Amino acid sequence: MGTALVTGASAGLGLEFAWQLATARHDVVLVARDAERLERLAGQLNAAAGVRAEVLPADLSRREDVERVADRLRQDERPVGLLVNNAGYSTGDSFVGSDLAFHEQALDVMVRAVLVLSHAAASAMTERGRGAILNVSSVAALTTAGPYSAHKAWVRVFTEGLAVELRGTGVTATALCPGLTHTEFHERAGVDRSRFPELAWLNADDVVAAALADVRRGAVISTPSLRYGVISEVARLLPRAAIRRLSDLSGAATLAEESY
Structure with missing residues (x-):
């Protein structure tokens, strides 16, 4: 048993990570903005799995909140053996003419927070000689769905570079690249699921x-x-001009929105 820290733990994939880790007898540190929701989840995990569920409310678009989470990753008491950088959200279909502050906030959550928390976790874990970092990217990283694709492409490449640097340390880095996934996000965002066939959903x-x-x-x-896996391999091999055209035709921005 060990301790896992999950960002964006109150909903979507983060909630599922919290449950699966807890039922596998891992203590968990739950990070999200909604403290009340986290407290409720912590009580459920404790009652159902008998693990310690620590609540750490944080808005990862705020540098001081990110630093509080980083400090938890650096702690020697109840050390975190697995970091799941999951927090994120859709940036919508358009960039030009939209609210720049919104996109800056998204960049903070999906790029800067991943950078800062990975640095804190990797530093602490390499000193102990064991641990793992799981950063949630997306198959949208291979498309051109605006800023979201750019954020997720950064996460993917950053994680690959981190994995190379961590070789031989006992610490690993993994980039998760899911496709369309059934979560509560769709109801909250008002997304029309019928745009994609049921076979496309995970x-x-x-x-x-x-x-x-x-x-x-x-x-x-x-x-x-x-x-x-096949779609990702095809996307890697296609010319980028073809990817741009396909992204425009298929509504890749909506694909990006479904990753959580």
Whole structure:
């Protein structure tokens, strides 16, 4: 048993990570903005799995809140053995003419927070000689769905570079690249699921189970499901001009919105 810290733990994939880690007998540190929701979840995890569920409310768009989470990752008492950088949200379909402050906030959450927390976790874990970092990217990282794709492409490449640097330390880094996944996000965002066939959708429990299995075996890129593995390989091989055209035709921004 060990302790896992999950950001964005109150909903979507983060909630599923919290449950699967707790039922696997890991203590958890739950990070999200909604303290009341986190407290309720902590009570449920404790009652159902008998683990310690620590609540750490934080808005990861705020540098001081990110630093509080980083301080928790650096602690020697109840050390964190797994960091799951999951927090994130859709940036919508358009950039030009939209609110720049909103996009800056998204960059803070999905890029800067991942950078800062990965640095804190990797530093502490390498000193102990063990640990794992799981950063949630997306298959949208291979498309051109505006700032969201750019954020997730950064997460993917950053994690690959981190994995190289961590070789031989006992610490691993994995980028999770899910596709369309059924979570509560869709109802909250008012997304029309019918835009995509049912075959395109993954279940959150399967995505999380595959991701944790890949972390255990030290995989650098985790792409749950054969179909998205094939899609990702095709996307990597296609000319970028073709990717831009396909992204425009297929509504890739909506694909990006579904990753949590």
